[in-house]
Amino acid sequence: xxxxxxxxxxxxxxxxxxxxxxxxxxxxxxLMFFAGLFAMYFTLRAQVPEVWAEATELLNVPFATANTVxxxxxxxxxxxxxxxxxxxxRRRTGSLWQVKxxxxxxWFVLTxxxxxxxxxxxxxxxAVLVSEGLTISSSPYGSVFYLTTGxxxxxxxxxxxxxxxxxxxxxxxxxxxTHEATTTIxxxxxxxxxxxxxxALFAAIYLIQ
Numbered sequence: 551x552x553x554x555x556x557x558x559x560x561x562x563x564x565x566x567x568x569x570x571x572x573x574x575x576x577x578x579x580x581l582m583f584f585a586g587l588f589a590m591y592f593t594l595r596a597q598v599p600e601v602w603a604e605a606t607e608l609l610n611v612p613f614a615t616a617n618t619v620x621x622x623x624x625x626x627x628x629x630x631x632x633x634x635x636x637x638x639x640r641r642r643t644g645s646l647w648q649v650k651x652x653x654x655x656x657w658f659v660l661t662x663x664x665x666x667x668x669x670x671x672x673x674x675x676x677a678v679l680v681s682e683g684l685t686i687s688s689s690p691y692g693s694v695f696y697l698t699t700g701x702x703x704x705x706x707x708x709x710x711x712x713x714x715x716x717x718x719x720x721x722x723x724x725x726x727x728t729h730e731a732t733t734t735i736x737x738x739x740x741x742x743x744x745x746x747x748x749x750a751l752f753a754a755i756y757l758i759q
Contacts, residue, residue: 574739580705584747587698591754594690605691608682610675611756617671618752621706624664625745628738631657635734640726654726654734655717661741662713665706672703695755702751705744712737 595602634654644651676696679685686696716737720730 580743581747584702584750587694587701588750588754591694591698594694598690601689601691605684605689605695608679608684609756610678613671613675614752614756617668617675618748620664620671621668621745621748624661624668625742627657627661627664628741631661632735632738635726635731638726638731640720640730654720658713658717658734662710662717665710665713665741669703669706669710672699698751698755702744702748705747709737709741709744712740 630652631654634652634657639653641653641655642648642651643653646656684692684695686692716730716733719733720726723730
């Protein structure tokens, strides 16, 4: 008498989201890039400390602190947008003044505004420093200051463009689903990375003088 064999049931493995993993790997390479900028900054500082002592007196620490607070708070608004995206809430369900009813659109628009204010503040700071004689070619400090903060500023602008892409994709989609939510989450990874890098830059440039 033959006995029928029962085929084993297939095992379904849970795979990580490839877009999220790719973004994390790419951000790791960006982290190494900024690590190189930090190394350049501290190396030059050790070689010509007298130039640092003179140039850092031109920095407006209270203004930079306020600008930093705006950028850091934008990480919280971006994360609130992620929470809305995870529950597939595209836009607010109540009045504009009822923040608890906001969707991804409202939170990301607010984040975009705050990021734009930060970039505008950085441009204003550059204009003031240039008027006081600190340019990218005026001294080693000027070179490293504009390179480190400038590259970070470009990354912030890149994040703002990514937010516009997320908002545009969400508006164009007939239904806010998994793809739109994933894009929102991935962009938030980048934005949090930009914020963390700036906190380190702010501490190195403005606080540890």
